[in-house]
Amino acid sequence: MTPEMLEAAREARRQEIEAWRAEQEAKPFTFEWNGRIWNAGPDSLGRLSPVVMLAKSVAAQTHMVWSDADNQQVKLSMPELEELAAAMVQAQVDRNDEILSPSA
Numbered sequence: 001m002t003p004e005m006l007e008a009a010r011e012a013r014r015q016e017i018e019a020w021r022a023e024q025e026a027k028p029f030t031f032e033w034n035g036r037i038w039n040a041g042p043d044s045l046g047r048l049s050p051v052v053m054l055a056k057s058v059a060a061q062t063h064m065v066w067s068d069a070d071n072q073q074v075k076l077s078m079p080e081l082e083e084l085a086a087a088m089v090q091a092q093v094d095r096n097d098e099i100l101s102p103s104a
Contacts, residue, residue, distance in 0.1 A: 024099045030069045031091035033084060037069040040088050040095075052085045 001009075028041035038044075048066070055064055055078045064081055065073045076084060 021099060025096050029091075029095055031088070033087040033091075034080070036072075036074065038084065038088065039069045040091050042092075045085075045088055045092060048081075048085050048088060052081055055081050 026042055028039060028043060030037050031040050032038075051064065051066070055061065061078070063075050063077055065075050066081065066084065068074055
């Protein structure tokens with residue numbers, strides 16, 4: 001095997017691993033926060049982020065409704081909505097760390 005062939009094999013394997021990691025990180029999952037199970041993942045975070053931004057800018061609104069993983073409508077205060085977003089981001093970070101460093 002030539003050095004060029006070895007390098008090509010390494011590059012192909014690196015691309016395969018990167019594609020697998022991107023696929024894993026894009027998958028939805030659930031996490032527990034404040035006694036409920038919530039949907040999470042890039043799509044959920046993408047839906048929640050603009051709502052949190054809006055909540056910060058609408059001073060008259062004190063509560064908003066968000067659905068948990070069982071599609072139950074949950075009334076959240078603006079601080080709770082921000083806490084949910086922060087918890088979702090932390091859950092995503094923790095999950096991505098697990099993907100990159102499996103314990104078993």
